[in-house]
Structure formats: C-alpha cells, structure tokens
Amino acid sequence: MKKEVEELIRILAKEEQKKELLKEMIKVEIRSMVKELLEEVALVEREAFCESQGEAKNGFYPRDIEGFFGPVEDIKIPRTREGGFKPFFIRPYRKASYEIEDLVIAMYQGGCSTRDVTRTMEILLEHRYSASWVSRMTDAVHEKVETFRKRKIELWYPIVFLDGVVLKIRRDSVAGEVVYIALGIGEDGYKEVLGFWIVGAEGESALVWKDILAELKERGLEEPLLFVGDGLKGLDQAVKEIYPLADFQSCILHKVRNSLSKVRKKHREAIAEDLQQVYRQRDESGFKQALTVFCQEWRLLYPEVTKSWERELPYLMTYLSYPEELRPFIYTTNILERFIKEVRRRAKVIEVFPHPDATGKVMYLVAAEMNERYKRRLLRNWDRINDKLKSIRMVKYGNKAMVDAFCLTQNS
Numbered sequence: 001m002k003k004e005v006e007e008l009i010r011i012l013a014k015e016e017q018k019k020e021l022l023k024e025m026i027k028v029e030i031r032s033m034v035k036e037l038l039e040e041v042a043l044v045e046r047e048a049f050c051e052s053q054g055e056a057k058n059g060f061y062p063r064d065i066e067g068f069f070g071p072v073e074d075i076k077i078p079r080t081r082e083g084g085f086k087p088f089f090i091r092p093y094r095k096a097s098y099e100i101e102d103l104v105i106a107m108y109q110g111g112c113s114t115r116d117v118t119r120t121m122e123i124l125l126e127h128r129y130s131a132s133w134v135s136r137m138t139d140a141v142h143e144k145v146e147t148f149r150k151r152k153i154e155l156w157y158p159i160v161f162l163d164g165v166v167l168k169i170r171r172d173s174v175a176g177e178v179v180y181i182a183l184g185i186g187e188d189g190y191k192e193v194l195g196f197w198i199v200g201a202e203g204e205s206a207l208v209w210k211d212i213l214a215e216l217k218e219r220g221l222e223e224p225l226l227f228v229g230d231g232l233k234g235l236d237q238a239v240k241e242i243y244p245l246a247d248f249q250s251c252i253l254h255k256v257r258n259s260l261s262k263v264r265k266k267h268r269e270a271i272a273e274d275l276q277q278v279y280r281q282r283d284e285s286g287f288k289q290a291l292t293v294f295c296q297e298w299r300l301l302y303p304e305v306t307k308s309w310e311r312e313l314p315y316l317m318t319y320l321s322y323p324e325e326l327r328p329f330i331y332t333t334n335i336l337e338r339f340i341k342e343v344r345r346r347a348k349v350i351e352v353f354p355h356p357d358a359t360g361k362v363m364y365l366v367a368a369e370m371n372e373r374y375k376r377r378l379l380r381n382w383d384r385i386n387d388k389l390k391s392i393r394m395v396k397y398g399n400k401a402m403v404d405a406f407c408l409t410q411n412s
Contacts, residue, residue, distance in 0.1 A: 206234030
C-alpha cells in the first residue's frame with residue numbers, strides 16, 4: 001500500500017512539473033510576441049508623431065517593461081531628436097505594459113473563442129474564469145463597435161469596394177448570414193474598412209446594398225468615382241440610385257469563376273486562358289475585340305456563358321477608363337477579398353457565433369487591426385494616380401469638388 005501511495009505521489013509531482021513547464025513555455029512565447037509587437041507599434045507611432053510634430057528621428061534606446069507574465073526585456077524604443085515622443089505603452093506611474101483586460105481582448109481579436117480564452121486564462125493564472133466573465137470583459141468592445149460603425153467619413157474616397165462574407169450566426173437557430181463590407185481607397189492613398197453590416201438575411205441582396213450606400217452617403221461619403229462589386233444582380237442599379245454619377249465595375253474574377261462553374265471540366269482550362277486574353281487588354285476596343293473572338297469560339301457549346309459576358313460588357317470593362325496604374329487594383333474585389341480571408345480565419349475557430357453582437361465584436365476587432373496595417377502601406381504610384389482621379393472628379397462633379405476642397409483647406 002505504501003509503495004502504491006509513493007508511486008501516486010511521484011506521478012502527481014511529475015504532472016505538476018509538466019504543468020509548470022508548460023506555463024513557463026507559454027509565458028516565454030508571449031513575452032517574445034509582446035516584444036515584437038510593441039517594437040512594431042512604436043515605429044508606426046513615431047512615424048505619425050514625426051509627421052505631425054515635425055521632429056526628426058533619432059535612433060533607439062533599450063527599455064525593460066514589467067508585463068503580466070514577467071519582464072519584457074531590451075525593447076527597442078524609438079526616439080526623436082527633441083525627445084517629445086513616447087509610445088503609448090510607456091505610461092507614467094504604470095508598472096505593467098498591459099492588463100488582464102488587454103490580454104483577453106487581444107486573444108479574442110486573434111480568433112480565440114470564448115472557451116479558448118477561458119482555458120488559457122485558467123492555465124496561465126491558475127484561476128477559473130467563466131465563459132460569461134470573458135464575455136463581459138469583451139463587452140467593452142461593444143461601444144467601440146457602435147462608434148466605428150457610425151463614425152463620420154471625412155476624406156474623399158474615389159474608389160469603394162463592396163462584398164459580403166457568410167458567417168454562421170445563432171438567432172433562434174443557426175444559419176449562414178451575409179455580413180456586408182465596404183472598403184475604400186482614400187484620397188491619401190491608403191485603404192480603409194469603411195463599415196460592416198449584419199442585417200440577418202441569409203442571401204446577399206441589392207436592396208440591402210442600396211440602404212447601406214444611403215447610410216454611407218449620410219455619414220459623409222461624397223463624390224465617389226467608382227464602386228467595385230461582385231456580379232450580384234441589381235447591385236449596379238443600387239449604386240446608380242444613390243450615386244448617379246459614379247461608375248460601377250463588376251469583379252472580373254467573380255465573373256470568371258462563375259463562368260467556369262457552368263462549363264465541363266475538360267474545357268475549363270481552355271476557357272480560362274481565353275478569358276485572360278479578354279480582360280488583359282489595355283483598352284476598350286481590344287477588350288471588345290477579344291470578347292468577340294471568345295464568343296465566336298464558345299457560343300455553340302456554352303451560349304449562356306457567352307451571352308452573360310456580352311450582356312454585362314459595359315460593367316466588365318469600366319476599369320479600362322481609369323488610370324493604367326490603378327487598373328490592377330480595381331478590376332476585381334481582391335483588395336476586399338484579402339480582408340474577408342482574415343475574417344474567415346478568425347471565425348474558423350469560433351465556428352458558430354452565439355449572437356449577432358458577438359459577430360460584430362470580431363468584425364470590429366479585425367477591421368480595426370487591418371485598418372492599422374493599411375496605414376503602413378501607400379498604394380503604389382499614388383501621386384500620379386491621384387492627380388488623374390482628381391481630373392476625373394472634375395469631369396463628373398464639376399467645380400463643386402474644387403470649391404469643397406478649397407473650403408476644407410481654408411478651414412484647416
């Protein structure tokens with residue numbers, strides 16, 4: 001009996017050692033990730049500070065910060081020549097760089113489900129945090145969601161992308177609902193998620209898009225030049241009703257995928273290559289000519305496919321009337337697809353959102369994070385593109401655009 005007790009004690013001691021080792025490994029990994037993140041954020045903050053305050057950069061200095069999981073050492077803190085810059089995480093009279101609330105929200109933002117957060121907190125802190133406690137913690141995000149969705153649009157956004165992503169949401173039962181998303185390219189050359197909408201419908205609707213566009217206009221989206229969307233029937237008309245002078249480009253890759261889904265497998269490669277010859281043309285006459293050749297080649301086998309391309313021709317080649325440097329970005333909704341891919345990655349671990357509000361939280365957190373990333377990358381050749389877009393704006397909207405721009409400059 002004594003030997004059995006001793007063996008049990010030995011096993012329990014070994015399990016406790018494993019648990020302690022696991023905890024320490026997690027803490028080390030978190031400290032490493034926090035260090036990398038803080039250094040990256042500090043660089044971005046210094047860029048913005050120098051631009052607004054006119055100070056010059058002046059290298060780095062090391063700093064240790066006491067984090068919740070131990071010291072984060074040798075963080076490279078960027079500095080300025082006049083010494084006026086301090087990153088957000090260096091706050092007077094605050095010993096720790098983040099709090100439990102920050103950690104919970106960051107994990108939730110990273111795609112962890114409420115259950116995942118609860119388990120992790122239990123391992124790291126040796127304390128039982130209920131799923132409802134975690135949910136209450138993330139409720140702090142709810143006010144930010146509403147502020148984000150209702151914020152005024154102050155910049156001019158010449159290009160706006162529209163698309164939706166289907167997520168599983170529980171109401172009285174679970175169903176795949178479309179979350180509508182609008183992303184714009186601003187006059188400053190940076191992308192920004194302008195908003196998202198969870199309306200409850202299971203299928204994408206042009207009527208919903210019409211209401212969304214009206215809301216964007218009310219929030220301040222004025223004088224857009226081009227909307228880029230998928231091939232949803234009626235979307236082009238919804239755009240025209242709210243913004244009569246704006247152009248509409250139907251996403252070519254959506255159109256290609258839709259066409260290939262309607263042909264036999266043995267013909268898909270050849271049809272895909274022929275369609276590439278169409279949308280890689282550099283002007284409208286070339287596009288029309290290449291499409292004529294395509295239709296002549298495939299009309300007998302796939303009349304519905306060729307007719308659909310001919311029917312939608314005006315909206316498929318709109319991008320060719322815009323600056324050549326901009327065309328790679330506007331002939332598809334790929335810019336928005338990348339954002340949607342990130343949403344799907346976060347949603348994958350959650351599987352089913354327990355409530356529309358939970359969906360809104362994750363959508364906001366992803367949008368806020370991606371908008372920060374977008375601020376670091378200016379669209380290629382933007383100076384040349386922007387000058388040409390301003391000329392198009394003058395043609396479409398006349399002198400009003402120039403007057404508004406002048407008044408904005410005077411007020412600032």
